[in-house]
Amino acid sequence: MEMSNEIEVNASASDVWAAFNDVERIAPCLPGAQLTEIEGEEYRGVVKVKVGPVNAQYKGKATFTERDQDAMQVVILAEGRETRGQGNASATITATVEALGDDRTKVGVTTDLKITGKVAQIGRNLIPDVSAKIMDQFADNLEAMLSDSSSDDASSESDASADDSGVRPVSSPEPEAVDLLDVAGPPAAKKFGPIAGLIAVLWIIRKLFKRRKKKKG
Template identity: 55%
Template sequence: MDLNHSITVNQSIAETWKILTDLERIAPCLPGAQLQEVDGDVYKGVVKIKVGPIVATFKGEAQFAERDDVNFKASLKASGRDTGGKGNASATITAQLTALSETSTVCNVVTDLAITGKVAQFGRGAMADISEKLIAQFADNLNTLIDTEGATAPSTGVAD
């Protein structure tokens, strides 16, 4: 299933690119996500989501499949297994940045999501609603991070 979202970041396109491609720095901005380990270019962690009455925790890994620093486009491949043994998830997340002004950038995100197990029974509508809420919270958290630490602050390291 394809999910499409746009978020606006309060930074120039170059600074936004630096921030969004620093997965260690932005992982805490995604609700329910916890980065646990970085092994070379592979990022390992967990993501906890609630769909209706079901809470699922997926443990998995992600890495860049494409990273075009000139055209500000990246694709991330991620996959994980429900720690309760009730399903799997995989996604290809593609982000394309476009400058709105010298201090504002839009990030268009397309997620190709495949999910199995109990969470999948809720269908596309529920998944679209949940992803919309998660992306909105991520955008708010990201802009708060930028406002509080500044765009050029060093990486905060692995999330606890």
Template identity: 45%
Template sequence: MLLKNEFELDADLDRAWALLTDLERIAPCMPGARLDGRDGDTYLGSVRVKVGPIGAHFTGTARFDQRDDAARVAVIAASGKDPKGQATAAARIHARLEPVGPARTRVLIDTDLDISGRMAQFGRGAIADVSNRLIGQFVSNLSTQLVPADTPQQAAAPLPPPSREPEPEPAGLNAVDLILPVLRDRYGKAAVGVLLGFLLGWLVFGRRR
């Protein structure tokens, strides 16, 4: 399925491009996402998705298939799978940046998404609306990375000693929190009850198979 998203950033074209093509910086801005490292030009990472008490942990890769610094166009290919849930996802993301003003940039994203498993049961309209809400969270988190260049920096505090505790996992993306408002807006409160009934039935009967 093809998804289209658009948003604007309070940054000039050069700064916005530098940020959005730095996957190591922007990965933590995506709810539930984590970048685990890289192998050459391939980035290794994971995404945790939670639907109520049901969780999925996609692990996979992402890489730039195309990056045109002059035209401000990038194409990213990403794929992942959840071995426990037997679900897979693959996406080809085409991003283009254009200036809106001296210090504002528009970002246009076309995503060709292919998913399998239980999440594929949701229709394109619902997935598109969830995608829009997810992008909204992403942009909100991304804005914290765009501190004006002329903002005076405070003296850095001494770094604490390195911890031996394992790095905590990122909070999973709760798809129910995203999709319930979508169904309520589109179809009314009855649809919310239908979805909750479906999830309850799946938990009681589906997991016994």
């Protein structure tokens, strides 16, 4: 599934470019995402999403596969697996920064997404509808972060040093799960809500059946 979005931010292109290259600063701007540790050029964390009552948390990693400062373009490969389930997700994200003025910047984001598991079964058709709205939230958060006078020190919030294995933990607040139905709005909720509810009930029954089977065993 490929999605293309554009956002505009009231900040200079150089500031936006610097933020996109500083994962510790930019990760909290993405709804549902949390950076937990860094090892070399590998960034690890979690992303929380849900469709109505069905929750999923993906634990994974992200790495830069390309950084072109002249073109102001980065390519990021992100991969994650459900912590409680068999689903997984991977995305190749290409972000291009373009100056529209001294303090106005456009960012084009192309995402090639692959996702499996219970959230994919319920919310696959919702993802294209909500991606633009999530990017709008991201843009607002990014703009607020860049305009904050203390943002220059944001990357130093975690003073923890790397352990013997080279892993450095990052202290960051736990994010709220992004509800795809809620973000999509009433039309999508009306269309997909009953289906999501039915699948959620079946999923709960399946879980209860497994528990009873284990007790009998």
